Amino acid sequence: xxxxxxxxxxxxxxxxxxxxxxxxxxxxxxxxxxxxxxxxxxxxxxxxxxxxxxxxxxxxxxxxxxxxxxxxxxxxxxxxxxxxxxxxxxxxxxxxxxxxxxxxxxxxxxxxxxxxxxxxxxxxxxxxxxxxxxxxxxxxxxxxx
Numbered sequence: 022x023x024x025x026x027x028x029x030x031x032x033x034x035x036x037x038x039x040x041x042x043x044x045x046x047x048x049x050x051x052x053x054x055x056x057x058x059x060x061x062x063x064x065x066x067x068x069x070x071x072x073x074x075x076x077x078x079x080x081x082x083x084x085x086x087x088x089x090x091x092x093x094x095x096x097x098x099x100x101x102x103x104x105x106x107x108x109x110x111x112x113x114x115x116x117x118x119x120x121x122x123x124x125x126x127x128x129x130x131x132x133x134x135x136x137x138x139x140x141x142x143x144x145x146x147x148x149x150x151x152x153x154x155x156x157x158x159x160x161x162x163x164x165x166x
Contacts, residue, residue, distance in 0.1 A: 024079075024107060025072045026114055032070055034059050036077040044097035049130060067091070069114045071098070071107050078102045081111035088120045093127040109140065 034055055041047035051057045061082070062068070071079030079098040085091035093115065098108045116125065128148060129137055138144065 022073065022102075022105065024102075024110075026110060027070050027072065028114060028118060029068055030070055030072075032062055032068060032077060032080065034062065037062060037080065040077050040080060040097050040099060041095075043099045043101075044103075045100065045132065046095060046097045046130060050095070061094075065094070067115065067118055069111050069118070071102075071111060073102075079107040079111055081115045083115060083125075085119065085123065087118070088123055091115065091119055091123055091125045093125050096127070096133075108136075112140070 067083040069081040082095040
């Protein structure tokens, strides 16, 4: 199996949607909203991808300042390629793009909750998520003096 890894190589919306479906990450992503998926790709500033010929088989999609924090938003590997080291390589290549003090931050999918600890990630229970679709607070407002 010959896999080529690329940094910030263009990823087509359809290829990304197909990978999300085929990695099971699509269960938690808006794969029926092409505009949202396009925005996710267009506004990421670090995408490391894995290809077998012209087929996208893995991706690590991040938003980062490259110096202090890197939010690894999507780590997806096609189910047929999982447990082959692609996910670890995607993370290693992501880390190589970052400055020496930059940490990777992510929210693990439930099925991957035990994956990250053995790789050296430290669990942090202080994550908060505000979902505008479910929240009674539609917008955060700054209090006036």
